[in-house]
Amino acid sequence: MPTTICWNCEALTQHELVNVNAVSVAGPQHDSRLARPQHDSRLARPRYDSSISRTDRYIAYGAFKCHACQSLAIGIAESPNGSSATGRSVLERADTSFVWAPTAGQTKPYPHAPSHIGDAATEGYECLARNHYRAAIMLTRAVIEATAKHKGIANGNLFQKIDALRDIGVIRAHICDGAHGIRKLGNDMAHGDFTDPITKEDATAAITMMGVILDEVYTAHSIISTVTASADQRKQVLHTGG
Ligand SMILES: [Zn+2]
DSSP: OEEOOOTTTEEEEEEEEEEEEEEEEETTTTTSSSOOOOTTTSSOOOOOOOTTTOEEEEEEEEEEEETTOEEEEEEEEEESSOHHHHHHHHHSSSOOOOOSSSOOSSOOOOSSSSEEEEEEEEHHHHHTTTTTTTHHHHHHHHHHHHHHHTTOOOOOHHHHHHEEEEHHTSHHHHHHHHHHHHHHHHHHHHTTTOOOOOOOOHHHHHHHHHHHHHIIIIIIHHHHHHHHHHHHHHHHHHTTOO
């Protein structure tokens, strides 16, 4: 049973094989009625010589269940033939090197934010993971604006909304500076000025800062409520002698 970092819960945990398909990727025996799967460049590509008939190659796709959160990930490996039993034995071997889809780090939940904001933040994170830097930055900018609206700040431009978040005590001064950084990064793109290049570092900084802002606005408050409730409960138990 392979151990890997789960893409969903990020636990380093065992993944149990629950189903297998072994599929022909290339070669004369491929069924032309089926869509041909793309070769994954992370898998070693054996030499395929079109002059040799009956040469084929197969990929085993295994659905693996994370033992921590029960979500599914696909493990992909070379298989010597197209039988699912062989595919299963390949995927169950301890020495098989897997390509995982999704991989950890390709997505990220923001569970403490309201779903309409958390979902947009996740999309921004996934844009960065797929190297869509402009889209990532535009979404971070929109997430900050949506956060301000959720906190009742409907008027003014984004500059004024970010300052208002600080003024009503939702974010601290240094977090406010970071939010303005994202606003500046996203301004050109929001107005259709795509001429200046955007780097991975720019997009990574924006996504990281977006996470810090959502932690400040939502996660910290959620944790504070939990801690306060626990402390109150403990005090009550001690007081009543229970
Ligand atoms: Zn998991």
